[in-house]
Amino acid sequence: MDNFRCKYLTHENEEIIGFCLNQNCQNATLYCYECLTTTHQDHFNDCIRFPKIDQYMNEFIQVYNQSTKQFKKTYFSVVLKKLKKLWNKIQTNQKR
């Protein structure tokens, strides 16, 4: 993930290590270690590290399929779409 660096100016040497799924978070979705310990520190549980993404997505899809409440379905489908888009972007980036 060498060419995947944090976009914040003072973090330019920091590698992106995961992304934030917090719906209320106003910061960049992709975060580095510096971001995680500063801007995302109050919602650690919504921050997913790259090695965990596959596992997380599977669990997420299961919850999505089992959920019967419409608002939950809507929320999950939004997050899932976001997640898949990001994941594709990351994988394309890695191949280069």
Ligand SMILES: [Zn+2]
């Ligand atoms: Zn950063």
Ligand SMILES: [Zn+2]
């Ligand atoms: Zn966040």
